[in-house]
Amino acid sequence: MTLKRTLHLAPLALAALAALLLASTAPAHGTSTTTITISHHTKGCHVWSVASGPLRPNLLVVVNAGSAIKFVNNDVMPQKLIQTSGPKLRLIHAAMNKMASTTTVKLTRKGVYRFTTKSGEDYRWAASMKTIGEDNVLHLTVRVK
Numbered sequence: 718m719t720l721k722r723t724l725h726l727a728p729l730a731l732a733a734l735a736a737l738l739l740a741s742t743a744p745a746h747g748t749s750t751t752t753i754t755i756s757h758h759t760k761g762c763h764v765w766s767v768a769s770g771p772l773r774p775n776l777l778v779v780v781n782a783g784s785a786i787k788f789v790n791n792d793v794m795p796q797k798l799i800q801t802s803g804p805k806l807r808l809i810h811a812a813m814n815k816m817a818s819t820t821t822v823k824l825t826r827k828g829v830y831r832f833t834t835k836s837g838e839d840y841r842w843a844a845s846m847k848t849i850g851e852d853n854v855l856h857l858t859v860r861v862k
């Protein structure tokens with residue numbers, strides 16, 4: 718009974734959700750969402766990149782206050798986002814422990830924020846993947862102006 722009702726309402730709910738998503742992604746006053754993706758790399762095991770830009774262990778991003786950064790973990794192991802300095806943030810879902818896990822950080826206060834990640838063990842299906850050299854420690858500096 719409940720299931721039938723839910724299914725019947727699904728198209729409406731989807732439309733409402735789509736409208737919400739559109740509203741929340743519209744930039745206001747120069748704020749935006751920057752996507753930073755962690756990916757697997759043979760040399761150094763993992764790197765990250767801003768908006769599909771160059772793959773590096775160290776990144777610098779400058780954004781306006783009120784902007785957000787969305788992290789996507791496409792590495793073959795869990796990556797936990799850790800803030801090491803800057804105005805204190807409450808990180809939600811910081812442990813990105815599945816393929817394509819994400820966490821979004823909203824930066825409302827001006828300042829310089831620094832982040833790193835703590836890597837976990839390779840996912841079982843990726844255990845045979847070989848890497849060259851020491852594993853990178855990822856560092857990100859975000860300047861919010």
Ligand SMILES: [Cu+2]
Pocket residue numbers: 757758762763792793794836
């Ligand atoms: Cu890795």
